[in-house]
Amino acid sequence: MTTSPKSRRRVLVSVSAVAAVSLGVGVAAGSRIASPEDAAAKTAPPKASQITVPVEKKALASKVVGRGDASFDGAVNIRVETSGLHTPAVVTGKVPAVGSTITEGKALLEITGRPVIGLAGVLPMYRSLSPGSKGPDVLQLEQTLDRLGLDPGTVDDEYDTDTSQAVERLYEKAGYDAPEPDEQLSQAVDNAKKQVDAAKNQLRQAKSQLKAAKDAKAKDTSVQQGAVDDAEENLADAQEAENEAEFKAGTPLPVSEIVYVKTLPRRVDDVKVERGGTVNGVVMSASGAALVVTVKVDAETAARLKAGMAASLDLGDDGTTVAAKVRRITKNGDTYDVVVAPNALTASQLALLRDANVRVTIPVKSTAGKVLAVPVAALSSGSDGASRIEVLRNGQVELVPVKVGLSADGFVQVTPSGDAKLSEGDQVVVGK
Known part of the structure; x- marks a missing residue:
């Protein structure tokens, strides 16, 4: 069968078109086919780069911060020894109000018409004293009388005529007649x-x-x-x-008319008796007249603190603070009580602090002015155990040996060792 030239041209055009389409499909398919190596290269994470921060020049201060409850210091129970009385121990007057102050040398209560005078001392009043008495309780009495300016003569452990006369002056100052001898x-x-x-x-x-x-x-x-x-x-x-x-027959000192308390003045917290009632044991409880804040800390924190350290009390959201000092640190079970006392309080500040829970800040250490400081995360240790940091310079990481100083608020003081160089603004590596 003979094909005309015109028919042959149509066949060639069709074949060429099919070939062209096939080539395009092949190229497109080929572009979507990749080797395993190429696929891994395209899906791998980018190369890690260093995370850096600049070296800072700043003052560092380490501090203990906590919250504590405000209260009046050192509550004690006050007892009156009434065994020396020949009549029932009836309260006849001078019953104090809660919140009032017990002052040394003044009557804190009246029993059977006689005063109970408060004095500062460690030994309790355990017996009546009179001329001829000797012992440590006499010494304590004479030391107290001498401190109050009542002139007991030679301060010793013997109750003599000078002691009697000083006791008379004690009662006169308190506004009462001196006790009569037996x-x-x-x-x-x-x-x-x-x-x-x-x-x-x-x-x-x-x-x-x-x-x-x-x-x-x-x-x-x-x-x-x-x-x-x-x-x-x-x-x-x-x-x-x-x-x-x-x-x-000189002036005696009845056991029922004196109460010793470790420190005075004190604030009356609770009264256990009333006028007309009979004394039986504790007559009142009292705490120190000074307001304090007690913060509980662990043993590690307590080891960083000591009495006399400066502190501050945060009185509210307005940023008002009151200067204070650490008064004492005592162990209380598994924790420690840090007692902080304000240096001075106004009436309004006292009202704010009473029975409040407040923020307490106690500076522990501070640098002498500004120092080179880096984040704690920038530190590492070499094989010799010495501290070092990584500094990024001109795209290269350089190990810089350092001496470590005070650490506070996530930063640490560093000083380059030997001939190493370190300046404010140098970029230190803190992560990758």
């Missing part, structure tokens, strides 16, 4: 005075008889002289007995 002691003084008067009369008579014998020009007056000598000796003995009786 009736038997007063009677002993009266009897001693009578003996002195009798001895004086005897001496006068003996002297009169001796004079009469001499006036009569008696040759022997030895009997009359002996009577005078005996009368003089009897008078001396009577006067010594009178002095002793008067000494013993």
